Amino acid sequence: MPEISGGRAVVLGASMAGLMAARVLREKYERVTVVERDVLPAGPEHRRGVPQSRHLHVLLARGTSIIEELFPGFVAEAVAAGATPADALARTRLLVSGYRLLQTDVGLQTVLAGRPLVEHIVRGRVRALDGVDFLDGHDVVSLAATADGRRVTGVRVQSDGGTEEMLEADLVLDATGRGSRSPVWLEQLGHGRPEVDKVQVGLSYATLTYRLPDGAMGKDQLMLNNATPGHQRAAVLSEQENGLFRLTMAGMLGDRPPLDRKGFDAFAASLRFPDIFEAVRDGEALHDPVGFQYPANIRHRYERMRSFPEGFLILGDAICSFNPVYGQGMTSAAMQAEALRGVLADDRGPTWKRHFRAMATAVDPAWQISAGGDLVFPGVVGHRTPLIRMINAYLPRVHAAAAEDVEISTRFIRVADLVDRPEALVRPATALRVLGRRRAKPEV
Numbered sequence: 001m002p003e004i005s006g007g008r009a010v011v012l013g014a015s016m017a018g019l020m021a022a023r024v025l026r027e028k029y030e031r032v033t034v035v036e037r038d039v040l041p042a043g044p045e046h047r048r049g050v051p052q053s054r055h056l057h058v059l060l061a062r063g064t065s066i067i068e069e070l071f072p073g074f075v076a077e078a079v080a081a082g083a084t085p086a087d088a089l090a091r092t093r094l095l096v097s098g099y100r101l102l103q104t105d106v107g108l109q110t111v112l113a114g115r116p117l118v119e120h121i122v123r124g125r126v127r128a129l130d131g132v133d134f135l136d137g138h139d140v141v142s143l144a145a146t147a148d149g150r151r152v153t154g155v156r157v158q159s160d161g162g163t164e165e166m167l168e169a170d171l172v173l174d175a176t177g178r179g180s181r182s183p184v185w186l187e188q189l190g191h192g193r194p195e196v197d198k199v200q201v202g203l204s205y206a207t208l209t210y211r212l213p214d215g216a217m218g219k220d221q222l223m224l225n226n227a228t229p230g231h232q233r234a235a236v237l238s239e240q241e242n243g244l245f246r247l248t249m250a251g252m253l254g255d256r257p258p259l260d261r262k263g264f265d266a267f268a269a270s271l272r273f274p275d276i277f278e279a280v281r282d283g284e285a286l287h288d289p290v291g292f293q294y295p296a297n298i299r300h301r302y303e304r305m306r307s308f309p310e311g312f313l314i315l316g317d318a319i320c321s322f323n324p325v326y327g328q329g330m331t332s333a334a335m336q337a338e339a340l341r342g343v344l345a346d347d348r349g350p351t352w353k354r355h356f357r358a359m360a361t362a363v364d365p366a367w368q369i370s371a372g373g374d375l376v377f378p379g380v381v382g383h384r385t386p387l388i389r390m391i392n393a394y395l396p397r398v399h400a401a402a403a404e405d406v407e408i409s410t411r412f413i414r415v416a417d418l419v420d421r422p423e424a425l426v427r428p429a430t431a432l433r434v435l436g437r438r439r440a441k442p443e444v
């Protein structure tokens with residue numbers, strides 16, 4: 001473990017971002033306390049503070065490798081608990097822009113499992129760390145700071161029973177997710193609010209968990225049908241743990257997948273490719289469809305603030321939350337935790353400027369893919385740069401090429417899984433290969 005240089009760090013929020021941040025902070029701080037509003041369950045269960053856990057959570061290859069590095073043996077532990085090991089492309093049926101992408105073993109490891117199981121395993125690993133303690137059932141009420149607001153000195157929390165307590169800290173890190181109150185707290189401390197980039201997608205989710213007959217997905221473990229301007233409905237069906245399968249479908253711009261069985265099935269049957277509907281048609285649904293509304297991709301530009309208190313950092317969805325159909329949130333949180341590790345390794349300490357610059361770099365690739373990709377839909381509100389327009393016109397050519405050229409489908413999945421940066425797809429070697437071929441007609 002690197003040299004300890006700090007006293008106590010307090011992490012707000014015990015979801016994926018908070019847990020990974022706690023793991024990284026413990027390398028530099030003698031004591032790390034994780035504060036969480038929910039009373040944390042002992043097992044892999046849904047909880048109130050993470051309502052998205054009922055929906056499919058794809059863990060991308062980049063996220064898997066970072067989590068494995070932070071918690072060696074994570075994949076093996078997940079598999080031992082029933083999760084399904086997978087390669088990112090070998091048994092992944094990508095039905096994108098009307099094309100069926102070629103599949104091959106790309107050597108990128110992932111695990112397919114429900115969100116509660118992934119979080120449960122990571123939480124268990126963090127709980128086992130010496131010097132890390134959890135204060136669950138406690139709501140974060142406000143930050144404590146010096147009178148001039150230039151240094152955060154701790155946090156005020158309130159127990160379920162209403163008792164208030166002050167936790168003094170050398171560093172406070174906010175990982176309370178999309179609903180984070182950091183913009184308000186910063187304003188109260190006299191620093192103003194951050195600029196916010198927003199891409200409004202008006203997304204509605206609906207999810208069902210199934211038992212499927214043997215072979216219902218053919219040899220595949222995951223099927224993805226993406227949304228395009230001509231067909232704005234998306235769906236992902238994936239194997240999960242212990243023989244279960246989960247289907248999440250999404251409509252955009254006010255198109256809502258119904259939450260009654262008949263309507264849900266009709267929505268599945270209306271997808272561009274028939275594959276997903278055919279796979280679940282004879283399945284046994286284990287609950288009623290559950291829904292979720294996701295209005296917009298949101299990115300807080302903390303790196304552009306002029307002043308900010310020292311002793312305070314932010315990480316995860318609290319900085320940036322992405323359209324979930326790209327499956328990036330947990331992986332982005334992992335990439336941010338990895339970047340935080342780099343910031344902490346710097347002898348000058350984790351200043352807010354260095355931290356948010358590092359977070360911006362870590363967030364960029366996922367933001368380019370999801371927020372940039374969503375701007376292909378004419379009804380989506382957001383800022384379209386010429387580069388975004390160019391890339392959105394080019395991507396269907398990549399998909400068409402990836403249906404015939406396994407090297408292109410490999411390069412595509414490496415970018416989609418955040419292993420390579422999006423620029424990899426426009427480098428001359430790839431662009432020539434994509435644009436140099438006659439564009440095949442879409443299959444559907």
Ligand SMILES: Cc1cc2nc3c(=O)[nH]c(=O)nc-3n(C[C@H](O)[C@H](O)[C@H](O)COP(=O)(O)OP(=O)(O)OC[C@H]3O[C@@H](n4cnc5c(N)ncnc54)[C@H](O)[C@@H]3O)c2cc1C
Nearest residue numbers: 013015017037049052057058140176177316317324329330
């Ligand atoms: C519908 C949907 C589907 C998604 N699908 C995927 C997917 O396929 N793949 C993927 O990688 N990501 C997916 N995501 C994103 C993923 O869930 C998040 O990116 C991930 O959980 C990391 O978020 P976080 O830890 O920053 O915040 P969150 O998960 O939102 O957690 C915030 C935590 O802070 C706690 N908290 C909040 N306020 C307080 C307070 N005042 N005091 C104390 N505690 C507090 C909450 O209880 C919670 O535990 C999806 C998201 C949604 C909405």
